[in-house]
Amino acid sequence: MLEIQGLDVDYRSHGGTVRAVRGVDLAVGRGETLGLVGESGCGKSSLARAVMRLTDVARGAIRIDGIDIARLKGRALLPYRRKLQMVFQDSASSLDPRFDMTRIIEEPLRTTQANGAARARRVASLMDQVGLAASLKDRYPHELSGGQRQRAAIARALACGPELLVLDEPVSALDVSLQAQVLNLLVDLQQEYKLAYLFVSHDIGVVQHMADRVAVMYLGRIVETGTHADVLAAPAHPYTQALLAAVPVISPRTHRIANRPVVTGELPSPLNPPTGCAFHPRCPLVQARCRHAVPQLRVAGEGRAVACHLHETSQVSSLCLQEGLVPA
Amino acid sequence: MSPSLLEVRELSIGFAAARGVVSAVERLSFDIAPGETLALVGESGCGKTVTGLSLMGLLPSARIGGSARLAGQEVLGLTPRQRRKHRGAPIAMVFQDPLTSLNPVMTIGAQLVEAIRADRPVSRREAADYALHLLERVRIPAPRQRLGEYPHRLSGGMRQRVVIALALAQRPALLIADEPTTALDVTIQAQILQLLLELKNENGMALLLITHDLAVVSETADRVLVMRHGQAVEEQPVIPFFEAPRHPYSRGLIAARPQPRPRFGPRPRLPELVDSGEFAG
Numbered sequence: 001m002l003e004i005q006g007l008d009v010d011y012r013s014h015g016g017t018v019r020a021v022r023g024v025d026l027a028v029g030r031g032e033t034l035g036l037v038g039e040s041g042c043g044k045s046s047l048a049r050a051v052m053r054l055t056d057v058a059r060g061a062i063r064i065d066g067i068d069i070a071r072l073k074g075r076a077l078l079p080y081r082r083k084l085q086m087v088f089q090d091s092a093s094s095l096d097p098r099f100d101m102t103r104i105i106e107e108p109l110r111t112t113q114a115n116g117a118a119r120a121r122r123v124a125s126l127m128d129q130v131g132l133a134a135s136l137k138d139r140y141p142h143e144l145s146g147g148q149r150q151r152a153a154i155a156r157a158l159a160c161g162p163e164l165l166v167l168d169e170p171v172s173a174l175d176v177s178l179q180a181q182v183l184n185l186l187v188d189l190q191q192e193y194k195l196a197y198l199f200v201s202h203d204i205g206v207v208q209h210m211a212d213r214v215a216v217m218y219l220g221r222i223v224e225t226g227t228h229a230d231v232l233a234a235p236a237h238p239y240t241q242a243l244l245a246a247v248p249v250i251s252p253r254t255h256r257i258a259n260r261p262v263v264t265g266e267l268p269s270p271l272n273p274p275t276g277c278a279f280h281p282r283c284p285l286v287q288a289r290c291r292h293a294v295p296q297l298r299v300a301g302e303g304r305a306v307a308c309h310l311h312e313t314s315q316v317s318s319l320c321l322q323e324g325l326v327p328a
Numbered sequence: 329m330s331p332s333l334l335e336v337r338e339l340s341i342g343f344a345a346a347r348g349v350v351s352a353v354e355r356l357s358f359d360i361a362p363g364e365t366l367a368l369v370g371e372s373g374c375g376k377t378v379t380g381l382s383l384m385g386l387l388p389s390a391r392i393g394g395s396a397r398l399a400g401q402e403v404l405g406l407t408p409r410q411r412r413k414h415r416g417a418p419i420a421m422v423f424q425d426p427l428t429s430l431n432p433v434m435t436i437g438a439q440l441v442e443a444i445r446a447d448r449p450v451s452r453r454e455a456a457d458y459a460l461h462l463l464e465r466v467r468i469p470a471p472r473q474r475l476g477e478y479p480h481r482l483s484g485g486m487r488q489r490v491v492i493a494l495a496l497a498q499r500p501a502l503l504i505a506d507e508p509t510t511a512l513d514v515t516i517q518a519q520i521l522q523l524l525l526e527l528k529n530e531n532g533m534a535l536l537l538i539t540h541d542l543a544v545v546s547e548t549a550d551r552v553l554v555m556r557h558g559q560a561v562e563e564q565p566v567i568p569f570f571e572a573p574r575h576p577y578s579r580g581l582i583a584a585r586p587q588p589r590p591r592f593g594p595r596p597r598l599p600e601l602v603d604s605g606e607f608a609g
Contacts, residue, residue, distance in 0.1 A: 039513035040484075175371040175540060180584040180598035187595055201511060205543070209586035229444065229591040231462065239336045246518035248543035256527045257547040262518040266483055 001196055002028040002051070004085075007060035007070075009046045015271045019252055020046040022220040024176055028164065031190065033197040035211025035228065037204060037218070037243070041267050043220040048168045053077060053088050064065070064164075082112070085157035089169035091149035095141040101127070102137045108159040126155040128187060144296045147178035154185065164196040171206060183209060202248045208232050215301070216240045219278035222297055226304035236306045239279045243265060277309065285310055332359040332503055333534050334383075338394035339400035339404075341378050341387065341558075349391060352378045353558045354549070356394075360502065363528065365535040367549035367566075369542060369581075375558040376538045380504045383536075384421050385411050398502060420495035426487035429494075430479040436463075436490050439474030443497035462493040485516035489523070496527065503528070506538040521548055542582060548571055554578050563599060 011022045014083035020043045028034045049055040051062055057070040069080045085108075088094035095104050098326075105123045113119050127134060130151040139148055150170060157165055167186070171179040183206065189195060201207050205213035207214060214231040216224045217238065223235040234239045249255040265282040268274050273280050280290040289309055297307040341353040355373040359367045368376045381387050383396055385406055396404050398419060403411075423429045440459035441452060445545055450458070456475070463471035466489040479487055488508060495503055506526060509517035524546060528535050539545060545552055545566070552569040554562045554577065562575040573579045580599065589595045 030418070039515065175585045176542075177600065179369060179586070181600050183586060184598055184600065187597075203586075204514065205586045205588075208588040210589075226592075228589065230460060232588065233591075237576060246515040247542065248514075248517075248521075248547045250543050250546040250570055250585070252546045252570050255547055257518055257521045260518075263515050263524060264519070266485055266516060267513075 001030050001065055002026075002198070003061075003063040003066075004047075005061045005063070007050060007062065008058040009043070009050045009055060010058040011046075013271070019218055019273075020270060021050065024217075024220075024222055026215055026222065028196045028198055030163070030196055031194040033190065033199050033210050033212050035207035035214045036198060036200045036217060037202065037207050037214060038217035039202060039243075041219075041270065042217045044200050044202075044217050045168055047217070048086070048166050051198065051230045052084060052166055067269065078111070078175055080213075082160045083163045084166065085160065085162040086166040086168065087150070087153050087157050088171045089110055089172050091146060091153050091173070092141065094153055095149060097141055100138050100140050101144075103130070104141075105159055107154045108156060112160060113159075123155075124160065126158055127209060128156045129158070129189070131181075145178075146174055147181060149311075150174065150178075150182055151185065154182075154189070158189065158193075161193075162195070164198065166198045167199070167293075168200045169202070170199075172201065176325055179206070186210070197316070200324075204232065204244065216243070219268065221278065221307065222305075223279070223307045224305065225297070226301075230301070230304050236300060236311055237279075237302070237308050238283045238285050238310070242282070242284075256284065269290060277307075331361070333364075333397050334360040335394065336379075336383075336394070336396045339379065339396060340391075340393040341375070341382050342391040344389070344391070347582065351558055352390075353382075356555070356558075356560055358553055358560070358563065360534045360536060362501070362534055363532045365525070365528065365537055365548055367537045367545040367548045367552045368555060369539055369545055370555035371540060371581075374555040376555050377506055379555075380421060380506050380536065380538050383419055383504060385420075385503075391526055404499075418447075418498050419502045419504060420498050420500035421504040421506065422488070422491050422495050422508045424510050426484065426491045428465060430487060432479055435476050435478055438483075439490075440475070440493060440497060443494050448497045452531050458494075458497075463490070465496065466490070466493045467526070468493075476553075483516075484512055485520065488512065488520055492520075492523065492527070495521060499531075500533060502534045502536060504536045507540070508537075509544065510539070510541070516534045524548075532544075538557065542570075542585065546560060554581070575603050 004026040007024040011018045024047060036044050043252055050057050060070060061068045062070045064080050064083055069077060099222045099238060100122050105126055106119050109119045109122060124134060132148060132151050154317055171182050174182060190197060199210050211228045214228050215222050218239050223249055224231055224240050229242060235244055246262055263282055274291045277290045277295050280286045293309045295309045297305045300311055332499055337357050339353055339472040340350045343508040347373060356379060360401055368379060370376050378387060382392055392404055439458055440462060441455040443456050444455040459475060460471055468474050468486060468489050509520050512520060524535060537548060549566045551565050555562055556577055561576045573582060584597045587596050
C-alpha cells in the first residue's frame, strides 16, 4: 500500500546541504510491519517524516495505493492524511498540554465528523480499544503516566481509521513493563484493523519482536533489507553485523561485552560524508573500491537486498560475525 | 567475600512533601568489593538514582538515614568542605546526559584542569599534561585538539568520554555510573561500556552501575541488586540472577523484554507486569 521510490530528503544548513535521505526504495504491504532500524542521525526519522509529508521531499515518489503524494499540497493531501497517521516518541510533547484526553483524541475527527455526539461515542470506543479507562477522559497529559499518554497518542492516530501508522520510536521512552504493554496493544490493533506499520526504532530488540521485514539504514541510505529472520538472524551487510554484535544480550555465561570485538568509530557527519561506501571508514572488511564507489542495493536471495561491494562477490558471510569483527 | 570497599547499611532517603515525608529508599543495604561491578536495576522511580546521589552528597535537602562507609569512612552527611577534604578514596559519578554534566561555556581542557587541580595541588602546566593523558586514556581521537574545544562540538559518545575523563581526574576508588549509555546508540554504548570496564580493570576501581537495562547488566555486572519502590527485592551474582531469579518481580522484568519472533507463526505475547508503577486510573 505504501511504496517509496528514489526518495531524497535534503536540509540546508550553514555548512551546506545535508542529504539526510538518499535514494531510498521501500514498500510496506497491507497489514505488514516494516521495521526501519539505524542509529541516531542515519535519516530514519527524516524518512518517516517525509512519508507523513511533515518535511519536504527533494526528489522521488511516495505512492499510497498507486498515487504519488510526494508533491501534493494542502487540500489535495487531505484524503491521504486520513490514511496515514503517526505516533511520535515523546508523548509529552506530541500531545497538546492544554487539551484533555477527549479533545486530543477527538481533534482529527473534527475534520470529518461534524456531529458532536457521534464524535463522543467514537472517542469512548477508541479509549476502550487502547486500554484507557473512561474515567481518564477529562485528564490532561501531565496528569497521565508515560504509558497512558502513549496510548492516547495511539488512539488519536486511529481516530480517522488509517491504513498505515508511522511509529517513530513509539516505546523508546517507556520502562520495559510499559513497553511490553504498548507493543502488545500495537500487535492487537494491527490484527484487528489490518494496519500496516512503518516501525522506526534504534532498538533492535523491539524491532526483532515487531517487524515482518526489516530495513537497515546508514547515513541516509538503506544498506540491507529482508525478512526479520534473514536480516536479524543472518545479517549480510558488515554494518548490520556490527550493529547486531553491539546489541547487549541476556546470556551472562556467553555474552560479556568486555570479551567481544566491537566496531570502532562513530557515524560520520552527513555534512561531509565519506566517499564511496559510507561505512568504509569503520568497516573491518574494507577494500580499495569501497573507498570510491558507492555500492548499490542489489537483490541477494529471495526478498533480500544488500548494498555492499563484498557481497557482490559473496566474500561476506555470516561467518564474519561468528569469528568476530576485527577492529580496524 | 573480599573485604568491602563500600558498605551501605539501612540507607533510607526521604523527601519532605506537602503532607509528610515521601520515602524514596527504605533500609537498603549492600556491599561493593574493590574492582567489582554491582548493577543497581529497577524501573523509573524505584530509588536507584537517589541512592547514587546520596552517596555523592548531592541530596542536600533530603532526609537521609543509615550509613555508607567507603574504605571505613562514613560518607553520608559530610559537608561539601569535608567532602572535598576527604582524600584517599573518593567517589565519582557519571550521569546519563553528558551535555548537562559539562559546562557549555568552558573548554574541555579548562574543565579537566579544574577537576585535576581540585584533586591535588599541581601547576597548571602539569594539570594540562595530565588532562591530555586522561583524554588519551578515554580514547578520544585528536585529544590535543579537543582540549581547546567546547562540549557542543562533540558527539554524544565523545561527550560521555569527556565526562568519564573528568571522573577519572579525581582518581576515584568507586565510580557510580547512572545510566551512562542510555542516551547513546548501540554501537557507541558498546564502546563506552567496554571503556568503563577496561578503566575499572586498570585501576582496580569499583563500579556501581545504575541502569534499567537488564541486557546491559547481563553483559557487564558481577552482581545484581534489583530495587522496587525504594526497597531491595533481590541480590545475586549475575549468572544465578539470570538463570534462576528468585523474586517474581525479577522474573517479570526479565520476561517483559521484547523477544525475537519466530520465523513462522504468531508473535509471542510479552508478559505484562501487574502493578508496574503506573498511576492508578
